[in-house]
Amino acid sequence: MQENDAGLCAAGQPVALGVTNIACARGGLALLEGVSFTVTPGAALVLRGPNGCGKTTLLRTIAGLQPALAGKIDCAPDAIAYAAHADGIKATLTVAENLRFWAAIYGTIGIDTALEQMNLRGLAERAAQNLSAGQKRRLGLARLMVTGRPVWVLDEPTVSLDTASVALFVDVVRQHLAGGGMAVMATHIDLGLPEAEILDLSRFKARLPEPGRGSFDEAFL
Template structure:
């Protein structure tokens, strides 16, 4: 299994932002995307995840094996931590591993309503969904927003030991060092020319 991207051009609002992006990520490997704010990291991740169309190029990704996680926590405030995880597990036809609560420091919060959690606790709950959906390819957009150093380490340990070491793939846009043994890709060389041609028919949210 691998993720292969060839000569990819992606656009925001119909205007190309990155062009001729190519890389390959094999099973068990992560790729860290670097670049200034606004360069197109989110646009690239959304395109890779199939949430918006590419302008040109090729994305070869195992079918129905990818998931995208953005800044939003994606939790239902009226449900408890445990109920939120059961909801997502049911959506994907999986079970909630008991170990997920310890891995994300949620053991004492299992019966707490998500709406009563702090920003960091909600972020940990949102990220813990990645451990129940069973997807092999993860596209992660600034996943550690609102997390303290302890929680960042929890997430990095989960990503390394429970995902990558099990043959998973991750492409991560982040400004911090997660401590992963992963190559980095600077997107600056792929910035589209200011006069790059683009259409206005892109469905961008």
């Protein structure tokens, strides 16, 4: 599926993300169950909860990187762009070469907007290995802008960013939403996006097996 505008597939049909009664696990241990929500074009959802509650696991499940234990995710896999703690950049390539690489992978053209809006224009010819942690993060986030995909699934996207860079990122997200895109983000900070809904995952904590039921082996299936 090729995307034209952020929230539209090639056939002109709006893309949405639907999560229904999802249960997911990490390392064989169930973390979350009964998670349900819908994100429609132009909307953002912020996931909250204490460390270890399952935010990253849920995002990886939504992105198709691991199977759900139960439930259903309604969204074409090629509608989703995922950004995790790793920045997804190649150290020996320049900033511009990294973005061109990802644009080629996703079949899009043009990196100028990404360079400009993430304040990377002056770093375009610098090798990624010579960037600071914050600059690498900005490059990793700029990669989202060249995917052409409407659903951004983001795990702690502001890590290593200073205040000015966080503001740049928030502006990019706002523009993405204004174009019909969607975003699901796990973050502990206030991004200043009053239009974003907040979902606390604490209330979806998986119940422990009842004493005497199940087995040691079953916990690691």
